[in-house]
Amino acid sequence: MDKIIVRGGKALAGNVKVSGAKNAVLPIIAASILAEEGTCVISDVPGLDDVRTICDLLKSMGISLTYDHEVLTIDASKLTSVEASYELVRKMRASFLVMGPLLARKGQARVALPGGCAIGTRPIDQHLKGFEAMGAKIEIGQGFIEATVEGRLKGAKIYLDIASVGATENIMMAAALAEGTTLIENAAEEPEIVDLANFLNRMGAKIRGAGTGSIRIEGVEKMKGCTHCVIPDRIEAGTFMVAAAITGGDVFVEGAICDHLKSVTAKLREMGVDIEEQENGIRVRRTGALKAVDLKTLPYPGFPTDMQSQMMALLLVSEGTSIVTETVFENRFMHVEEFRRINANIKIEGRSAIVEGGSKLTGSKVAATDLRAGAALVLAGLVSEGETEVSALHHIDRGYVNFTEKLLALGADVERVVPEEKAREKAVSETIKVSFSPNFA
Ligand SMILES: CC(=O)N[C@H]1[C@@H](OP(=O)(O)OP(=O)(O)OC[C@H]2O[C@@H](n3ccc(=O)[nH]c3=O)[C@H](O)[C@@H]2O)O[C@H](CO)[C@@H](O)[C@@H]1O
Numbered sequence: 001m002d003k004i005i006v007r008g009g010k011a012l013a014g015n016v017k018v019s020g021a022k023n024a025v026l027p028i029i030a031a032s033i034l035a036e037e038g039t040c041v042i043s044d045v046p047g048l049d050d051v052r053t054i055c056d057l058l059k060s061m062g063i064s065l066t067y068d069h070e071v072l073t074i075d076a077s078k079l080t081s082v083e084a085s086y087e088l089v090r091k092m093r094a095s096f097l098v099m100g101p102l103l104a105r106k107g108q109a110r111v112a113l114p115g116g117c118a119i120g121t122r123p124i125d126q127h128l129k130g131f132e133a134m135g136a137k138i139e140i141g142q143g144f145i146e147a148t149v150e151g152r153l154k155g156a157k158i159y160l161d162i163a164s165v166g167a168t169e170n171i172m173m174a175a176a177l178a179e180g181t182t183l184i185e186n187a188a189e190e191p192e193i194v195d196l197a198n199f200l201n202r203m204g205a206k207i208r209g210a211g212t213g214s215i216r217i218e219g220v221e222k223m224k225g226c227t228h229c230v231i232p233d234r235i236e237a238g239t240f241m242v243a244a245a246i247t248g249g250d251v252f253v254e255g256a257i258c259d260h261l262k263s264v265t266a267k268l269r270e271m272g273v274d275i276e277e278q279e280n281g282i283r284v285r286r287t288g289a290l291k292a293v294d295l296k297t298l299p300y301p302g303f304p305t306d307m308q309s310q311m312m313a314l315l316l317v318s319e320g321t322s323i324v325t326e327t328v329f330e331n332r333f334m335h336v337e338e339f340r341r342i343n344a345n346i347k348i349e350g351r352s353a354i355v356e357g358g359s360k361l362t363g364s365k366v367a368a369t370d371l372r373a374g375a376a377l378v379l380a381g382l383v384s385e386g387e388t389e390v391s392a393l394h395h396i397d398r399g400y401v402n403f404t405e406k407l408l409a410l411g412a413d414v415e416r417v418v419p420e421e422k423a424r425e426k427a428v429s430e431t432i433k434v435s436f437s438p439n440f441a
């Protein structure tokens with residue numbers, strides 16, 4: 001098993017470039033299923049495990065894909081299957097995002113039940129409610145969800161009980177090819193939804209209002225390929241902003257979009273971190289002590305749940321007591337147990353964690369419990385005494401491109417230890433990071 005070993009004590013300095021956003025590119029790749037003709041050429045596609053998984057899924061449906069230097073080319077004209085297997089959906093919940101496009105284009109879809117995961121039960125009732133409102137029949141059995149519709153889906157008014165990111169995306173993709181107009185109310189407003197809507201509009205869809213709570217989609221009869229560049233990953237950017245702050249460093253996070261990171265920037269400033277917003281990125285510096293702050297995760301534009309564990313790492317080295325409240329997922333404090341292994345003083349009370357700052361963190365063996373928790377443990381390791389050894393790196397590889405290399409370039413004392421056998425395999429297929437085709441093998 002791979003491990004990341006971090007030796008604390010180095011202040012990070014320099015420039016780090018943010019990769020394309022995982023949470024934007026996954027729905028965009030799913031949306032390419034809607035193109036009956038032409039190819040989709042998508043650039044700034046991060047070479048992440050999750051990207052490989054969704055590409056494998058599309059390939060299993062007869063779609064052809066090539067990936068070269070972060071450009072993904074997809075030809076979905078020959079779509080031969082409408083099934084998403086358990087093996088691939090189990091690896092990554094976002095696989096469920098193929099249901100809307102398949103249903104809209106083929107009138108049927110059969111997708112394995114995504115099930116729960118470490119951060120919560122994560123139901124999909126809002127996705128299904130949207131499809132049903134558009135005329136689909138849903139059946140659940142033998143571990144699969146099967147959706148069918150006679151003819152085309154019909155536009156509908158859909159009020160989401162929860163402003164779900166995935167449900168907004170799935171319904172928006174389905175509605176793009178439906179007959180008539182769909183209105184999604186209480187829609188999620190995340191920047192990734194705007195990026196997906198821009199991509200769909202380039203394919204010929206007619207979507208207005210993405211980025212607000214009310215999205216209007218006028219269905220079209222046909223969609224085609226297009227070119228698109230994925231937005232920078234605001235969570236990866238936020239993670240490096242915390243890396244600068246926690247180590248008392250000075251880092252320019254290149255490509256970070258200030259507008260997407262307002263809630264993170266505001267909290268860091270409240271803690272005493274110096275943030276300079278520039279046109280092509282954000283400079284983060286910290287010289288003085290950090291102040292404790294309270295924070296609550298909320299749907300965008302509130303504080304992102306995907307930054308909660310990284311901020312908790314930062315609060316561990318602040319002065320005073322902070323209260324972190326998680327309102328988006330019901331079980332996203334798994335990292336607390338791991339933080340305790342490095343001497344963190346955190347108490348959980350219901351949906352809040354009481355974080356006592358100022359304990360001396362001491363390196364230990366810890367395991368990533370989800371991808372952000374993995375990153376947060378590495379961040380804590382940057383300021384822990386001695387060596388922190390982080391395992392279960394498959395979580396980190398889902399969502400961070402070259403995480404260790406990027407930290408190393410900023411001066412961190414960090415290394416990824418790969419078992420000998422795997423190192424040999426890696427040497428043979430060294431091109432994997434820039435060019436793999438068609439199944440990223
Ligand atoms: C691939 C991707 O983009 N993942 C992001 C997406 O996940 P995802 O799209 O799964 O998150 P949602 O916004 O759907 O989930 C938010 C909350 O709504 C609940 N819910 C959701 C759908 C539904 O039908 N019923 C229901 O009850 C979930 O259990 C959760 O408690 O948004 C999350 C919230 O910002 C992020 O943490 C994830 O990184």
Ligand SMILES: C=C(OP(=O)(O)O)C(=O)O
Nearest residue numbers: 023093094306371372399
């Ligand atoms: C929870 C996350 O992703 P996913 O929804 O893909 O599990 C995340 O990116 O932090």
